[in-house]
Amino acid sequence: MKEMTTEARIENIPAVTAFIDEQLEALDCGMKAQMQIDMAIDELFNNIASYAYAPGTGSATVRFDFDEAARVAAITFVDSGVPYNPLEKADPDVSLSAEEREIGGLGIFLVKKTMDAIEYERRDGFNVLTIKKTI
Amino acid sequence: MTINKIKDGSTLTLALEGRLDTTTAPELEKEVRTGLDGVQQLIMDFAKLDYISSAGLRVLLSAQKLMSKQGGMKVIHVNEMVSEVFEVTGFADILDIE
Numbered sequence: 001m002k003e004m005t006t007e008a009r010i011e012n013i014p015a016v017t018a019f020i021d022e023q024l025e026a027l028d029c030g031m032k033a034q035m036q037i038d039m040a041i042d043e044l045f046n047n048i049a050s051y052a053y054a055p056g057t058g059s060a061t062v063r064f065d066f067d068e069a070a071r072v073a074a075i076t077f078v079d080s081g082v083p084y085n086p087l088e089k090a091d092p093d094v095s096l097s098a099e100e101r102e103i104g105g106l107g108i109f110l111v112k113k114t115m116d117a118i119e120y121e122r123r124d125g126f127n128v129l130t131i132k133k134t135i
Numbered sequence: 136m137t138i139n140k141i142k143d144g145s146t147l148t149l150a151l152e153g154r155l156d157t158t159t160a161p162e163l164e165k166e167v168r169t170g171l172d173g174v175q176q177l178i179m180d181f182a183k184l185d186y187i188s189s190a191g192l193r194v195l196l197s198a199q200k201l202m203s204k205q206g207g208m209k210v211i212h213v214n215e216m217v218s219e220v221f222e223v224t225g226f227a228d229i230l231d232i233e
Contacts, residue, residue, distance in 0.1 A: 013158055035186040035216040042156040042188040094225030098199050106224055107189035113223045 003063040008049045008079060016062050017041050020075060023064045029073070029135040036114040037075065040131050043107035044077050044086075052081025052127065072116070076130040084127055085120045087112075138166060145173060145206070150180040155191030163191070167198045175206030182212035187220055199230060209233055 004019050006012045017038050024034050041062075048060050063076040091112075092105040112118055117132040136153035149166060153159065171177065177198065187195075195210070202208035211233045213221065221227040 010157055013156070032216050038154070039156070039186050039188045039216075039220070042190070046157045046190070092224075094223070095228075096225070098196060098203070098229045101196055101229070106192060110189055110220060110224065114219070 001063060001065050003061055005059055005061040008045070008052055008058055008060040008081070010046060010049045012049070013042060013045050016045050019062065020064060023066070024073065024135060027066060027071075027073070027135060033133055033135045037073065037131075037133055037135075040111045040115055040133075041075070043111050044129060044131070047084075047086060047107070048077060048079045048081065048127075051084060052079045071135055072132055073135050074130055074132045076128060078129075079127050080125055081127060083122050085122070086129070087118065087120050136162060138162060140166075140170070145175040146178065147171070147174045147176070148178040148180055150183065152183040154185050154187075155194075156186070156188040157190040160190040160194050164194045164197070167194060167201065171198075171201060171205070174202075177202045177206070177208040179208065179210045180212055181210060181214065181217055184214065184217060187217050189224075192220070192224060192226060195226070195230065207231065 002023060006015060020037065020041060021034065024037065052058060058079065058081055061078040065074040086108045089105055089108055091109050111131065115131045115133050119130045121128045136151060136155060136159035139150040141148040155163065199208055209231045213232055221230065221232065
């Protein structure tokens with residue numbers, strides 16, 4: 001298990017991505033799976049940076065675990081901001097035309113569609129969100 | 136991300152290289168807001184684009200809306216990861232993808 005803690009700010013997304021990429025590359029992760037995981041980090045860390053502590057700031061921890069036998073990577077995002085379960089958000093209507101489109105909610109929907117699993121838990125005052133992907 | 140611009144008459148090609156996500160989407164948004172005067176055909180070349188997140192989709196949608204009023208927009212050379220994002224979000228139906 002490896003983890004990093006940083007201030008939950010949008011500017012820190014590249015550092016989080018670099019930290020996870022380093023783990024994935026050491027495990028010979030396929031390029032497509034890595035890009036999908038990077039996208040998920042962009043969506044989820046952006047959510048934390050934008051909403052968890054607004055209008056203030058706070059920190060977030062990103063943890064990397066790997067199940068060698070199953071080759072499943074698990075990335076967990078932990079923040080102590082306002083309780084927020086993104087899985088409760090309704091899926092967007094993806095059949096609407098360009099003019100009718102609202103872009104909100106697409107990020108978490110994409111994460112759900114591209115990861116093998118996504119789990120949320122409110123634990124001891126923390127939001128704990130885990131994504132899992134076979135690599 | 137880097138954006139390479141190629142102007143040929145009223146056709147503008149924006150060739151993106153790298154990642155189109157929360158931190159880089161504002162660069163493309165700026166191009167879309169300020170660089171499309173007189174452009175009738177906008178081509179987004181994704182040959183060297185590694186991935187796209189919803190922040191990138193948001194900018195593509197506003198570019199599409201703008202260009203549908205003054206001509207058209209095409210997205211070319213889309214890789215597998217980006218293509219899948221377009222499919223699951225319904226953007227495959229909104230955009231002209233070649």
